[in-house]
Amino acid sequence: MVTVGVRDDGKPDRRHIERKTKAEVTRAVREMERARDAKKLRKPGQSWTLQSWLEHWVEDIAKPYVSENTYAGYEVDVRVHLVPGLGAHKLDRLEPEHLERFYRKMQECGSSAGTAHHVHRTVRTALGEAVRRGHVPTNAAEIAKAPRLEEEDIESYTIEEVQSLLVEAAKLRNSARRVVALALGLRQGEALGLHWEDVDLEAGYVRIRKNRLRPKYAHGCGADPCGRKAGYCPKREQTRREHKSTKSRAGRRTIGLPDPLIKILHQHREAQERERSVTGADWAGKGYVFALAHRRAAEPEHRLPVWKRLLRDAGVRDARLHDARHTAATVLLILGVPDVVIDSIMGWEPGGAARMRARYMHVTGSCSARSLSRSATRSGLTETETDNVEGPYRERWGPSTSCPVRHWRRIRDSNS
Numbered sequence: 001m002v003t004v005g006v007r008d009d010g011k012p013d014r015r016h017i018e019r020k021t022k023a024e025v026t027r028a029v030r031e032m033e034r035a036r037d038a039k040k041l042r043k044p045g046q047s048w049t050l051q052s053w054l055e056h057w058v059e060d061i062a063k064p065y066v067s068e069n070t071y072a073g074y075e076v077d078v079r080v081h082l083v084p085g086l087g088a089h090k091l092d093r094l095e096p097e098h099l100e101r102f103y104r105k106m107q108e109c110g111s112s113a114g115t116a117h118h119v120h121r122t123v124r125t126a127l128g129e130a131v132r133r134g135h136v137p138t139n140a141a142e143i144a145k146a147p148r149l150e151e152e153d154i155e156s157y158t159i160e161e162v163q164s165l166l167v168e169a170a171k172l173r174n175s176a177r178r179v180v181a182l183a184l185g186l187r188q189g190e191a192l193g194l195h196w197e198d199v200d201l202e203a204g205y206v207r208i209r210k211n212r213l214r215p216k217y218a219h220g221c222g223a224d225p226c227g228r229k230a231g232y233c234p235k236r237e238q239t240r241r242e243h244k245s246t247k248s249r250a251g252r253r254t255i256g257l258p259d260p261l262i263k264i265l266h267q268h269r270e271a272q273e274r275e276r277s278v279t280g281a282d283w284a285g286k287g288y289v290f291a292l293a294h295r296r297a298a299e300p301e302h303r304l305p306v307w308k309r310l311l312r313d314a315g316v317r318d319a320r321l322h323d324a325r326h327t328a329a330t331v332l333l334i335l336g337v338p339d340v341v342i343d344s345i346m347g348w349e350p351g352g353a354a355r356m357r358a359r360y361m362h363v364t365g366s367c368s369a370r371s372l373s374r375s376a377t378r379s380g381l382t383e384t385e386t387d388n389v390e391g392p393y394r395e396r397w398g399p400s401t402s403c404p405v406r407h408w409r410r411i412r413d414s415n416s
Helices: 022-037 050-062 068-086 096-108 113-132 159-169 175-184 188-192 259-282 305-314 323-334 339-346 350-360 365-378 383-397 404-414
Strands: 002-006 012-015 205-208 210-212 243-245 253-256
Touching: 002 022, 050 068, 050 113, 068 096, 068 113, 096 113, 159 175, 159 305, 175 188, 175 259, 175 323, 188 210, 253 339, 323 339
Parallel strands: none
Antiparallel strands: 002 012, 205 253, 210 243
């Protein structure tokens, strides 16, 4: 018999060991004492399966303390992947090899390496909590090799592509939404979370404070089911809050607006006021800067049909809406904006800003040309000779203020 601690009721927790020989008993006792001293001895009581632990962890432990989006990712990983694939394993008998074989099977069945990697992070977090609570001695996911991820080569839009996008976006309702994404590099949720109270067009700045969440609905049809998915139910009820604070303290920031963007937002507000006066009491925009055609606040787009159609109409290569943020960061790099100003505009935390700059800012041909022109200036060439960094863009648009390079320079100067 080995005393290993105290039970929940305050009585000593004693474990009895039985083996065939005295030597085996002695060895087992010493192993248990070492595990006790290292605090790696499993607690008495419920013998968890991986399924029962994951379902308990995601609903009772993780859900109250993580954001809605994080919980949604955990819940999908647990329900769709981990429980069907590994749920029958005893929690304390799960081996790293079980996880590695499962990741390979996922990819063989069509899941991407990114999906398998996300599942790995989820089970690692869940098992880490089980270790902290004494249900298992070690975290098998910490030992298992995570699926290998190929580094995604993201190419930001060129100035010419941005110009084409802005021309086409001007033809659409809520065109200011695309201009804001391309010019300020806001995350999609940040742009959609903007309220008019956050925008001061007289002083020329916008405050980023909220992040719009993707809505989640439940049926409201009660005893008379409509037969549709919850999101299409005529009496649907929203079960998730509309917005939350930005993802980090640095994300709550103030960005200066250049004059052309102030003019665009003035026009957008006037158009929205006309719509609201026509709609009357049916207007449900709730003070958001961007509202849908049916008068309620715009929501994060899932399949981005409007964005994809905009790319096609502009004759621009296919890319994610979030790549506009990469473009804004890259152009700020091209314009030589100081790192501290870039971090403020993009909303990056000081501790991780260098890593984010490396991820979002891509050295382009025009950036290299700017560096060469500076070298040439130091070598004695005239400013006129080195002013051709914008050459191709000036030839296309002339001295007009619509040139995107000038537009981003105003953003730089507004935030300096």
